[in-house]
Amino acid sequence: MAKLKRGGIEPHEDYGFFGPGSVVWKVWGYPTAPTVGFQRAVVVEELDPPLVAAVHATQGIYRRSRTRYDRTLKYFAMVAFAGSRQVCKAADILVKVHSKAIGHLPYGGGTYDANDPASQLWIQLTGWHSILYAYEKYGPGKLSPQEEKEYWEACALAAELQTCSPDDIPRSREGVRAYFERMRPKLSASPIARQAMNHLLRSELILPPTPRWAKPASLAVAKAQRIATIATMPRWMREMAGIRQSRLLDILIVPVMKAGFALARISPKVELRLLGRISPSTVAVVAPVKLGIPPRKEEVLTPAQARARHGYAKPAEAHLEFRARQAARVFDDGEAPSEQGLDESQEILGPLA
Template sequence: MPGAWHSWAVDSEDLGLFGPGSVTWKVHEEPILIVAGLRSLYLQALHPRAMAGVAQNSDYRNDAWGRLVRTATYVATTIYGTTAEAEAAGRRLRALHARLRARDPFTGEQFRVDDPDLLRWVHVTEVESFVSTARRAGLSLTDAEVDGYYTEQRRSAALVGLDPADVPGTAAEVADYYRRVHGELRMTKEAAETALFLTAPPIPWKVSRPVRLGLSLGPPRWAYFGVAGLAMALLPPWAQRLYGGLGLPTTALTADLSARALRLALAAVPRRYREGPLQQAAKDRAARLTAAA
């Protein structure tokens, strides 16, 4: 029992990898990041090897919402969990990835899913989507804070097995990374199918409204269409062009206005409904430390 008490006492004072003074907590306070998560998946689908790794090792089409919940829980754990919880989540993910292999859709070459190039692509598209979406939706962030977010997120990159020194740590480095990797990206059949699935996934029957042909076109479906359309509109122009769009400045302006409107709407939702248990627990730990200071 003394050991258990000691563990609780340490955890009660542990604010994890980031903490309330971090840019990471400021960004991830935003419910609009649900759109950012979907945006990152559209981006990730454009990398043929990354797409092959997912398609050949997961049942995402039959368990789309389960996979989404697991991914969201992992991200929340790395952002708001204790240091021990974040590191344990990273170990589990690394162990899972280490067992997985896939074949290149063009060369047939077998590759490891935990190849650093693939892990870096997933990491960059994710964190860039988070901070870009939050900023375009109206969150006030200075250029220095954006750079700070990327630098802080190198800690998350280390959890999946990347060397932080090899991960972009500023906005300029992210932009340069996208320029360097652009030649590897393309609109494949798998990318198109995945984008279509992301835009119109099966809605859980408990919140759907069945109609003819087995489709659900009730309010949840239309709401999701709106989120998916916004996520696609928030993509960088070069990604929109790969998907067949024009990437026009007017599209970007419309997307920004829509993101700002959605952010305002989500801000009206009571905090207890838009904050998960990990986030609430982290804030409780921070409040206890502040009160004790």
């Protein structure tokens, strides 16, 4: 982490899709985002049967918990903070990565496909909702009405980097609540969902090895994050998943986390060092923003402008032939899908191991 000097940080090419003064930089730049907010998102996502089927089939969260968290968090941070070319490239390769996450649902019949627009919509909304929820509960508090309107408009803009349609993104808190109510009957705490949720709540799995003398403190931090994340989950969801936590803990954890996150905000370098412990690959994405390093071009683009400039297709229309070959391998030939997309992604999202 000695590279956390202005001269050692590579500036982004441009401001990407949001930029200084945006509500996205305000909310996603707070330390609640890569910790409680992101953990809540990946835990809640597992209640969707197609999504957890894909997660279970790849076994990535179990075999490489730390790198999986690192790579996924890096992608979401790139959408918020990185230059437009870098984000378009990451969104494009992610379609190829997801092309291997296809198969037959283990319960109830049917198939799953990680590139399915409905699955991508679920990921998009649980992610953006969880980041905002954690910011409100453990950070500065609720956004103004205008800021919240801007936030959900930004969520729709970011959806253009997924295979789902931005038209399906609600533009208000009420609309988001209505979406989750429509999804509720479709959710299921299957055995593989419960297994995944409990695994993802083990915050200690994403931390680097620590000296024996530091382990008690490390485990205490991980335990506090687990309590804080569970405290953001509604009771019906916890009951469905068999996750137990007292109301007293829900209350007591709030001032502890508020104080901890406020303390981390004292210094950008402290924030980046803490981020480096849970997601080393994400530091280079966030550092230019935290350290005030301007991009080479001080401009903000739309995803459509960026795709036209950098030569990328819409994610929903990307790599159709490759995705068809993957489907044929799995559903027609009964073979394992190609790892090509996953291998190619390492240059962009970070190593697999």
